[in-house]
Amino acid sequence: EVQLVESGGGLIQTGGSLRLSCAASGFTISSNYMSWVRQAPGKGLEWVSVIYSDSDTYYADSVKGRFTISRDKSKNTVYLQMNSLRAEDTAIYYCARVPRNSDGFTIFAFDIWGQGTMVTVSS
Amino acid sequence: QTVVTQEPSFSVSPGGTVTLTCGLSSGSVSTAYYPSWYQQTPGQAPRTLIYSTNTRSSGVPDRFSGSILGNKAALTITGAQADDESDYYCVLYMGSGISLFGGGTKLTVL
Numbered sequence: 001e002v003q004l005v006e007s008g009g010g011l012i013q014t015g016g017s018l019r020l021s022c023a024a025s026g027f028t029i030s031s032n033y034m035s036w037v038r039q040a041p042g043k044g045l046e047w048v049s050v051i052y053s054d055s056d057t058y059y060a061d062s063v064k065g066r067f068t069i070s071r072d073k074s075k076n077t078v079y080l081q082m083n084s085l086r087a088e089d090t091a092i093y094y095c096a097r098v099p100r101n102s103d104g105f106t107i108f109a110f111d112i113w114g115q116g117t118m119v120t121v122s123s
Numbered sequence: 124q125t126v127v128t129q130e131p132s133f134s135v136s137p138g139g140t141v142t143l144t145c146g147l148s149s150g151s152v153s154t155a156y157y158p159s160w161y162q163q164t165p166g167q168a169p170r171t172l173i174y175s176t177n178t179r180s181s182g183v184p185d186r187f188s189g190s191i192l193g194n195k196a197a198l199t200i201t202g203a204q205a206d207d208e209s210d211y212y213c214v215l216y217m218g219s220g221i222s223l224f225g226g227g228t229k230l231t232v233l
Binding site for chain 2: 035037044045046047050052056057058060094099107108109110111112113114115116
């Protein structure tokens with residue numbers, strides 16, 4: 001079964017750091033782009049970051065310079081290192097797969113989602 | 124700064140048809156933006172409905188369809204059902220690795 005399971009969320013003080021993990025099963029993360037999407041309480045979805053198959057990484061302006069996306073192919077896991085956390089980073093963080101079509105081309109969307117992990121940043 | 128626009132709310136009668144749209148604060152949406160659509164109910168992760176403008180994700184009923192209408196991407200629900208009452212989000216790929224979500228549309232079925 002194709003599945004994503006996030007972990008690592010919790011309560012952290014303003015200015016602190018946290019690392020989220022997204023363990024994939026049923027497919028190989030290095031074959032797909034992988035993204036993080038977040039949702040603040042009562043708010044809409046916000047794209048956060050993506051890591052490409054060739055390891056290129058991209059970030060939303062709101063997290064650039066503070067967050068780092070990475071992956072460990074041996075563990076089939078994607079990570080989001082979050083530093084200098086702010087109250088506005090409080091959200092559920094979802095991991096999502098960016099699919100490829102039958103010809104192997106990347107489709108810029110999200111097809112598989114994890115259940116999310118909650119991050120609360122408080123002073 | 125580019126913003127992806129969606130109607131904040133919409134209502135539809137059971138059995139009716141509704142079209143939600145996804146636009147840009149500046150410019151027109153085309154297939155080059157790979158419009159995709161997601162459904163989310165409270166407390167749940169998003170569910171993928173449509174990608175690449177009009178391709179239904181696996182298991183999505185054919186009463187959900189995607190298109191480009193004028194200068195916007197559109198999600199049409201035909202024969203709305205009570206459990207279609209959800210939040211709907213569109214995503215546009217802006218290039219250079221960046222994706223943008225719309226603010227979401229809260230759909231009420233009544």
